[in-house]
Amino acid sequence: MPIYEYRCRKCGEVFERFMKVDEGGEHLTCPYCGEWEPERILSGFSTSRGSESTSSCGSSGSAGFS
DSSP: OOEEEEEOTTTOOEEEEEOOTTOOSTTOBOTTTOOBSOEEEOOOOOOOOOTTOOOSSSOSSOOSOO
16 A cells, blocks of 8 residues: 655645555545645655665776776
8 A cells, every 4th residue: 555645735744644546635634733635745755675776877887898
């Protein structure tokens, strides 16, 4: 289940909710002030690949190219 971020239109607080993809935020209330229908905001995401992840951008030393 994805995590969605919302911002309250009244108090401005940002909070997260686990929701199904097809579930809307029409019935949500702000956990801080109780206002109905907070605004869904775009948020960044990250992945964890461990401490030895490699980048496909650029080279980090001699890779045998001439």
